[in-house]
Each structure stands twice: as C-alpha cells, then as structure tokens.
Amino acid sequence: MGGPRTSIFLRQKKFQFVLVAAVVVFLIVLFPNLYDSEDYEKEYPLLLENEQLVICYESNVDSRKALYAATTLSDVTDEPSTTQRNHRQQAPQQQPQQVNGTEPVIYFVTPTYPRREQIAEIIRLGQTLMHVPRLHWIVADDTNSCSEVLNSHIRKFGIPYTQLASPMPTMYRGRKNAPRGVANRRAALNWIRQNQKKTGVLYFGDDDNTFDLKLFSEIRYTKKVSMFPVGLIGDYGISSPIVRNGRVEGFFDSWPAKRKWPVDMAGFAVSLEYLALSPNATMPFKAGYEEDEFLKSIGLKLEDIEPKARNCTEILVWHTQTKSSKSPTVRISMDRQKLDKLNLGALLRRLESMGVNHISESEGTTAQAIVNGSVKPFSFWFS
Numbered sequence: 001m002g003g004p005r006t007s008i009f010l011r012q013k014k015f016q017f018v019l020v021a022a023v024v025v026f027l028i029v030l031f032p033n034l035y036d037s038e039d040y041e042k043e044y045p046l047l048l049e050n051e052q053l054v055i056c057y058e059s060n061v062d063s064r065k066a067l068y069a070a071t072t073l074s075d076v077t078d079e080p081s082t083t084q085r086n087h088r089q090q091a092p093q094q095q096p097q098q099v100n101g102t103e104p105v106i107y108f109v110t111p112t113y114p115r116r117e118q119i120a121e122i123i124r125l126g127q128t129l130m131h132v133p134r135l136h137w138i139v140a141d142d143t144n145s146c147s148e149v150l151n152s153h154i155r156k157f158g159i160p161y162t163q164l165a166s167p168m169p170t171m172y173r174g175r176k177n178a179p180r181g182v183a184n185r186r187a188a189l190n191w192i193r194q195n196q197k198k199t200g201v202l203y204f205g206d207d208d209n210t211f212d213l214k215l216f217s218e219i220r221y222t223k224k225v226s227m228f229p230v231g232l233i234g235d236y237g238i239s240s241p242i243v244r245n246g247r248v249e250g251f252f253d254s255w256p257a258k259r260k261w262p263v264d265m266a267g268f269a270v271s272l273e274y275l276a277l278s279p280n281a282t283m284p285f286k287a288g289y290e291e292d293e294f295l296k297s298i299g300l301k302l303e304d305i306e307p308k309a310r311n312c313t314e315i316l317v318w319h320t321q322t323k324s325s326k327s328p329t330v331r332i333s334m335d336r337q338k339l340d341k342l343n344l345g346a347l348l349r350r351l352e353s354m355g356v357n358h359i360s361e362s363e364g365t366t367a368q369a370i371v372n373g374s375v376k377p378f379s380f381w382f383s
Ligand code: UDP
Pocket: 110, 111, 112, 113, 141, 142, 168, 180, 181, 182, 184, 205, 206, 207, 208, 321
C-alpha cells in the first residue's frame, strides 16, 4: 500500500519540479532582461566593487587667463596683419568676457572613449570650452589606463581639467544596448564628491555634442536644476520642457518610455549645492534611463526646475553625432623606417597612435604617391 502511494507522491513532486523548471526557462526565454533590470540595477551604489576612479592628469591652472585679461587689440605689441587691421576697422572691438573670479565654476563632464574620431571630437569641444571662463573640464575616458595621447591634446587648451580613466564594467560592455558613458559620468560624480565640490554647477556635455557659448552663461547661476531644449533629438528633432508662464509643466520628447523626466543628458544642469543634498545621487547602468534615474536620485520636483534659453524657446545645445567608419588599413610594402626620410613617417605614426588608420606590409589599400599629376609607387622616393 505504502509503495504506490509514495511513488504517486514522488511523481507529483517530480511533476511539480518539472513544471517550475519549465516556467523558469519560459520566463528567461521570454524576458531575458528580467534579471538585469530587477536585480543588480535595483540599487545604484555610488561605486561598484570593481568600478574604477583613476585620476590620470589634473590642472587647476587657467592658462587661458592672458587671453581673457583686458588686453584689447591695441595692447597687442605685434604689428597686426592687413586682415587684422581691416577686421579692426569693420567690426566693433569685442571685449573679452569679464570675470572677477567669484562666479560659480561650471564642472563640465565629458564622457569619451577611444575610437578613431576621439581626438577630433576633443579638439572641437576643447576649442569651444576655451571661450568659457570659470570652467573645470572633467574628461572621463572609458579606458582602463590613462591615455597620454588624449592628455597631450587636453592640456594644450589651458583649461583647468581633470582626466579620469573610468572603464565601462565588462559585464555591460558586450551588451547590444550598452550604457554608454555611464561609468565615466559616475566617476566624475565621485570625483566631485571626493573633492568636496559643493559650489558651482554640474553639466554633462558629451564629446560629440555642439554647444552654443550662450549655454554657459545661462546655466552658470542654476539654483537647483535648470532645463532647456536639445536640438536633433529623436523623431521630433528636439527634446524640450514645455513651459507656461515661466514654469515647466511637462515635456516634449518623442520617446516617453514611462520616464518621469523624459529629457536628454545635455538638457539640464544641476547646482552642486543642490546635488550635495543627495549624497546617494547616482546614475544607473541602464541604457535610455540614465537621465530619468539620475534626476529621480536627486529628488527633483517639477517646481525645482528653472527653464532657461528664453523660456525654452532657443536651442543652445545640439545632439550632433559624428558618423563613424571603420579604420582603414593602408598597405605600404617597404621598410617603414624609410618613410622617416619624408614627413610620412611621423605623420602616419601619429595617425596610428590615434587609431585613425593602420599600416600593414601585406594588406589593405596600396599606398601611392601623386607627383605632377601622375600616380607613382612609393618606391619612387627611394630609388
Ligand atoms: N561613450 C563612452 N563609451 C562608449 C560609447 C560612448 O564613454 O562605449 C561616450 C561618448 O563619448 C559620448 C557619450 O558616451 O560622450 C554618449 O555616447 P554616444 O555619443 O555614442 O551616444 P548618443 O547619446 O549620441 O547616442
């Protein structure tokens, strides 16, 4: 009697186990992101265990000051060239921006990563930022080690800066929808905290965006959080707060995605006084929801938002994107040292160090020279 009953019981148990296993497999197949979104992203620790914050290079010296000091064109000792003289007659003399050193500092956080366009982006952005007084540029590079090539470009701008190495954790790197620039921005937030920066304003400015200089005077005196339109976003070509009677009442963005704060990373600035009120503020590794979760983590309320850019009628920042293409291989089937007799030795080494192209002896597009309108093999120079 006992035997069959036990076996039914066992069979029932087995059946239950198989059923539960089937449901689990079914759920995993149906919702592969269930684990991702619910588990380790539930809490957003300030620093993951293996998260890196490596300060590579830093400068607090503003060596642009000479340019901003009250040197008018007449003070310049060098004899101006003809074009400068003409320019002087035609255009009203542009006074440099006056600063007295008490204005809030803008902490401009730029996530960046090595790819062949990186240095070009950094030069373009750096030359924009050169016009902005009282700015500290935090360049957070998505790398394990400090890039000397990147630093050689950053430091020449004379802008006070900090270069960080802040790689994306490997568990996110392989994903189809990887959270781009998050490890970097988190590292910058940690740098701000560790260095007790409690006055000034934080702004996230990606390396490929385009910034109107007016943006900086708009955000500098942000009380809590300021917001403004970002051009070239999504299916509306814009992401903007909706403003009535000088107050933000909603948002205009083509990707609502159940976000409370459907804004772009470039569409807001936060005062450090306000940020300091939320010591646990952070950004999750959750592609698409970084802005929303960050703004939730600082406890933002609608009435805290100051609309900027003439009540959000002007576009002072653009979400431009640089077309990327594969790094080409150039075939030079000869001793490369010979190229050092020409400019090409140094030139090509420089480009290779930036990942713009690769030189190979056996593969790629054959390198040729053009002399007097006719194509010559490279050996022409060394025969
Ligand atoms: N970024 C990064 N690591 C990556 C990809 C991007 O640090 O693997 C940076 C990138 O330099 C940029 C920001 O993250 O400053 C946003 O990336 P991207 O411009 O590619 O994305 P978008 O927002 O334009 O779609």
